[in-house]
Ligand code: BES
């Protein structure tokens with residue numbers, strides 16, 4: 001337990017204690033923490049911020065591609081309670097060489113027992129009045145945030161490095177307090193091999209650095225002056241080119257990809273304008289994208305000023321750019337107003353999924369947005385079918401679990417459905433004004449579910465208890481399933497698609513179906529709407545008519561490959577193997593291996609492909625697949 005200091009600290013600790021007892025997942029009584037500014041306890045961090053907290057991180061790191069290490073120093077500015085004597089940092093697998101004060105005097109420190117998930121606390125003792133501590137360190141062998149790619153894994157044939165901090169992996173490359181409620185500004189000096197470019201989620205991204213003082217490599221400077229949760233500190237190094245998209249937006253990618261990327265993302269500036277018209281000014285200066293090599297484990301990651309994105313959204317026809325709308329929306333929901341703990345993850349992703357839909361409606365029209373909403377609803381309904389009831393609450397209890405377990409359709413799709421339902425209840429104009437004020441009033445602050453509910457009650461329902469009862473937020477937030485009052489998610493375009501799927505089921509040849517002008521989303525819905533049992537002839541006829549096996553659209557290919565596994569449709573298996581080997585996006589990889597592993601014939605095939613492909617995956621993807629197939633003995 002932290003020691004007690006002043007009354008103010010006492011209040012903080014008591015408030016944290018309240019949150020601690022909130023393990024029955026019942027609504028908390030009041031607007032917890034809002035008055036005192038107290039942070040709720042984060043079960044995924046060792047930090048004790050009421051005692052001493054990090055406010056700024058200054059990195060000086062060298063990327064050594066041969067040794068596969070980031071090595072150097074992290075200078076942490078700290079704020080301490082009056083008689084605090086130590087600070088607790090999060091680390092996982094870091095090699096700590098020494099810790100000093102800003103003048104280089106050694107400080108004593110202790111590395112606690114490592115927890116496999118949370119890592120080890122690094123407890124640094126300091127004399128009264130210490131404002132900065134310097135940790136000399138390098139990353140260890142299993143730095144899970146970091147992926148080092150060799151020349152064969154990139155399109156440039158040059159090495160590449162990228163980091164992925166969310167949810168609790170920043171501690172595998174930076175010793176800091178790795179909790180989303182502990183916001184920190186940062187700056188960095190990154191030294192890279194000559195010829196490569198470093199970019200970060202910060203100001204300072206330029207194609208050319210300056211020669212390192214000792215002549216070894218190139219040096220890049222970065223600075224993030226807004227306090228951000230540490231999971232948003234991100235670095236990438238590679239053979240990178242930049243292309244402008246608009247006055248405050250652009251895209252980075254390897255030279256072989258930059259053209260396709262710039263073409264795919266032409267609408268970014270329009271998305272920014274649409275987002276600002278909805279919920280207020282964009283507060284981060286620039287919005288750039290970085291297209292990563294195909295092993296990037298996510299579709300996108302909302303690193304501030306520089307969204308990281310998978311190349312699998314480069315469909316060539318801009319049909320998958322709602323992902324950009326999503327990551328851009330996080331510039332408000334997530335990056336400005338941040339889930340205080342991972343139990344509140346829906347505040348990041350549910351709000352963002354709703355906001356994403358609104359941006360797409362603004363730039364592509366209501367029918368397009370309705371298709372997206374309908375697909376989201378189908379994902380939710382599908383996932384609910386085999387999910388524990390306790391995991392179906394918007395507010396989660398992830399104590400003792402990997403926060404990644406919270407990355408389900410609940411946070412995203414049920415979260416968005418709740419906001420659509422609120423919108424329907426209070427009317428769009430009021431709901432938009434409410435959200436705009438919410439982002440503004442809580443900018444750069446952590447947000448808990450309880451605090452959101454208190455704010456909503458005050459701003460939306462103070463005069464209308466009946467309307468509140470009708471919405472029944474508790475059923476959404478603390479109850480399972482999709483509540484019956486959910487706003488409907490219907491699409492007329494999809495009704496037409498369903499009619500074609502039915503026609504096919506009753507014998508119409510695929511070539512005779514009315515599919516002209518279908519967008520990616522209509523094709524995806526068509527694949528969903530097909531009968532569960534198709535004959536090999538039917539599969540072959542579909543494939544011949546529509547070229548699903550060979551499609552360059554990753555979402556359609558993924559949906560088709562799942563159908564192919566379900567029907568053991570062998571003509572698609574070469575494509576399946578290529579898809580599992582050529583990219584590492586977990587959303588695609590994990591279900592395909594899982595589907596294969598569920599069959600007698602597929603399991604050996606999955607194991608064979610995985611043995612080959614695993615070394616190319618990021619640790620986030622291989623960690624998830626290991627849980628299904630087991631880690632190969634020689635891994
Ligand atoms: N922030 C998430 C990615 C994430 C969540 C990483 C939790 C680690 C832990 C990002 O904004 C996201 O949601 N990405 C989605 C795409 C989106 C369009 C639903 C993805 O990667 O699939």
Ligand code: ZN
Pocket residue numbers: 326330348349352
């Ligand atoms: Zn997201």
